[in-house]
Amino acid sequence: MSLELEGAEMKSVLNRLRRAQGQISGVIRMIEEGQDCEDVVTQLSAASRALDRAGFAIIATGLQQCLTNAVDGAAPGENREQMRARLEKLFLSLA
Template sequence: MEYPQDMKNRLKRVEGQVRGILRMMEEDKECKEVITQLSAARAAIDRTIGYVVAKNLEHCIRAQAEKGESAEDVINEAVQMIVKSR
C-alpha cells in the first residue's frame, strides 16, 4: 500500500508537537503544560493509527472483492491491529 500524503502530514504534525514538548521541557515549563501537550500528542497518534488502519482496511477489502474473496479475514486482522495499539 502506498501511504497517501495526508497520512504523512498527520505524522509530521505529531513530530512537530513532540519537538515542541521537548522545547517546553528544555525551557522548564510547568509540568501541567507539558502533560497537556503530551496528552494532545498521544491523542493525535491514536487518531493517526485509526486512520491508517481504516485506509488499509479499505484497500484490502477492495482487493479481496476484486478477487471475489471474502473480506472477513482482513476485517479481523484490522480489528486485531486496533486492539494491539491500545
C-alpha cells in the same frame, strides 16, 4: 499486506505525523526548559491524539483496501478469518 496511500489520504496522514513530530519536539524542549507540568501534559496529549488519528487513518485505508481486494490483501496462505483477526489486532492496538 502493503499499504497504498494516495493523494489526499497520503497528505492527511503525513500532515498528522509531522504535527505530532513537532509537538513531541516541543514537549522535549518544554521538559528541558522546566516548563509547567500542565502545559507539558497538554502538549503531550495533543501529540498522542495526532498519532492516534494518523494510525486510525492508516488502518481505515488498509481495511478499505483489504475489503476491496480481499485476496490480494491477504498474506500468503492466510484465509479471510486470519486476515480479519490480524486487522482487528492492528485496530485494537490503537484503542
